[in-house]
Amino acid sequence: MPHNLRMEHAVSYVYRQDQSFQSIAADGFHSHLHYEIYYFHEGICTYIVGEQIYQLRPGDVLLMHGRTLHRPHPQPGYPYIRSTLHFDPALVERYVQPAHLHALLEPFEQSSGCRLALGAQERSDLETLLEQLHRLPIGDDGKVPLTFMMKLCDVLALLASCCEQEQPPLMQEGREQYAHAILDYIEQHYMEDITLEQIADHLHLSRSYAASLFKSWTGMTIFKYLYHRRINQAKLLLQYQQKLPISEISRISGFKQPAHFSRMFKEETGVTPEAYRARLVGSGMGEL
Incomplete structure (x- = not known):
């Protein structure tokens, strides 16, 4: 993990x-x-x-x-x-x-x-x-x-x-800096239980302001991005760690229940985790 x-x-x-x-x-x-x-x-x-x-x-x-x-x-x-x-x-x-x-x-x-x-x-x-x-x-x-x-x-x-x-360095100020701080927090904690209150407290912001600020910069809610990040992690594990059981991939990616993981994964990709892994194996995109 x-x-x-x-x-x-x-x-x-x-x-x-x-x-x-x-x-x-x-x-x-x-x-x-x-x-x-x-x-x-x-x-x-x-x-x-x-x-x-x-x-x-x-x-x-x-x-x-x-x-x-x-x-x-x-x-x-x-x-x-x-x-x-x-x-x-x-x-x-x-x-x-x-x-x-x-x-x-x-x-x-x-x-x-x-x-x-x-x-x-x-x-x-x-x-x-x-x-x-x-x-x-x-x-x-x-x-x-x-x-x-x-x-x-x-x-x-x-x-x-x-x-x-x-690429000339870009300065981050104000709302953009907070948006990046939220992304950074998710990157560090996506495998854990995360609440909006935890994120807001970490940045010393109100929950409503943190939520609206993030959506204005990314076009998605904080938890939509969080699930996207977890699913993306699962994709990487399915491709590069083909010996890991699906249940373990679910846990490592931040999902408590394998059934919830399978449902969210299919909503995001259109296929189950098992089918996704099988497709990778069939296409030769296996573990490096």
Whole structure:
């Protein structure tokens, strides 16, 4: 089932890892409080971040805030080489002036992550920086050397520049910011019982205002979106975790009763979960 990883240190870095993907979570999805830089060196891999599915190519970078459930799906029989760097944004705040901090960290705050397809020069520059970081190991006590932080800031500056070239950052203000906060709350808690009162209390809003605000920005009610999110999670599990029983998929996706799950799934997709899985198997879109 989805698992929240708790990291003891402010920074963790694995350079050019080539072991097969293994997760302590039963379905492979996990989340954590740290920001993450994921660089894909080699292989064939689908990466899921929240509701977004990325077909990665070597040289692609994913930037994630970590709270959104995510999981790689590398294709067996091919190399799977990646570098992953997790860091506490509060650590960066100690080394970067406030005027520059937003530009460095804003790309990590998108609910479905930020994917960058680097050009040849950008890719070469980033791979050089990642290799240099690898030569600056973090101590077993979790203390981060100044030299490591300086190099990490170079990495963040390069990625922020790439983000500006691909898509100018959009500022979120007022009602839009609240709408995104609701989406973020659902992303973190969709597998649990969620009430409108819980969401409103979390944002310090009235229930009626939170409901109307969300609908004005998304065109659907909060609970319509919640059910959509749960059904989408079920679709991913049906495709990529074909050995999981339907009842377990129902539970992991946030439905208490399998009968309710089957009914909602059919309303959303037009077929039962069993028929949906059978169709995937028949089309060859099986587990990667």
